[in-house]
Amino acid sequence: MPAPLATKDQIIDRLFSVFRERGFDGASLADLSQATGLGKSSLYHHFPGGKEQMAEAVLTRATALIDRTIVEVARGPEPLKTRLRKIVVALAQFYEGGRASCVLGQLATAAIGAPARHGLRLAFAHWIGAIAALAGESGMPPARARAFAEDWVARLQGALILQAASGDTAPFKRAMAALQELAA
Template identity: 40%
Template sequence: MNRTIGTIVLGYDPRQPWHRSQIRHFIVPPAPPPAASTKPNGTDRPPMPAPQFTRETVVDRLLGAFRRYGYDAASLGQLSSATGLGRSSLYHYFPGGKEDMARAVFDHVDDWARDAIFAPIHASGPPEQRLRQVIGVLDEFYDGGAKACFYGNLVVGDAGVLFKDRLSASLRKLIEGFARLAKEKGVSEREAQQRGEDAVVRIQGALIVARGLGDPAPFRRVLKRLPNDLLG
């Protein structure tokens, strides 16, 4: 332990020589450590509780942010606000930053499509019935045309280059799914492929127009006509 030695001079007379008896040494004890704060983290306010979100919840909120802002325009501040997480927490979930977040949303949407769209398409039963089920799912997912398409927001700018292969694979799979239903109705393979492409083009285009107009009517109209356009 460190100690400080001091000296006290007793009975000092400038006319007399120093004398040992006139000098006293003493030890200064070390200062006690500062008292620990009674407040958490040494502050006067309790810390804010860390938000407890599952990764699935965070990814779902990121989907909403990318739908709203797109990929290129979405800032880390906006993504942080949308998820309710600080930037450091976002990087804890997604060490690769925004690109990692977008890839997680891709996985999330692909998982949703596998269960909600492609499972009914590959199920048994009349094609008309299965298509109606898919249409209902799309109507709910896009909130009747009020919500933008995640894929559509990622085909422009740097995202269109960065995620080109992933976007192409997802869109092709949807086209093939619609084409499968058309072929089951007796449509030729070539015609069924074209009808599948047309279906995706109309859905995506209607979402863009509906958002631009602030009116979901174009999207709803496309969904209403889809059974006849694809299977008629």
């Protein structure tokens, strides 16, 4: 029994949680209805396109979240080390120390339409771009910085999968440490 909600962003946040935990096919309208506290018809009022459009909104929100907690922090005026620490703290909190899954990973392999796929691409692109900028600051040439960023995001996604499979959060923690080592 979730508390009643007000804004559309709050609705999307609840949808976010359901898609993150259960994936696209695993998230039923009943789940989404219960999580938001809205009846199915109300959900269709906000998202006439159904689940697909809800996933799209969630992915747009994911990009906004990445922009706020990673991209903007990465561009901030503080020393590299400080910015890296802030990002690591935010990620560790967001992924609950590596125990939570990632909505991007969950939706990446789902059978979603072109608009949602575009949102997915964009989210990863922003994320990887920010990490690449940080890697560049640490002294890597551009191409290597970009490869580092892609590989690091991949490693993080895989660490969440390994945790889901085995319960081990060590790979996630080491991935966080590896990012911080950009400032070493």
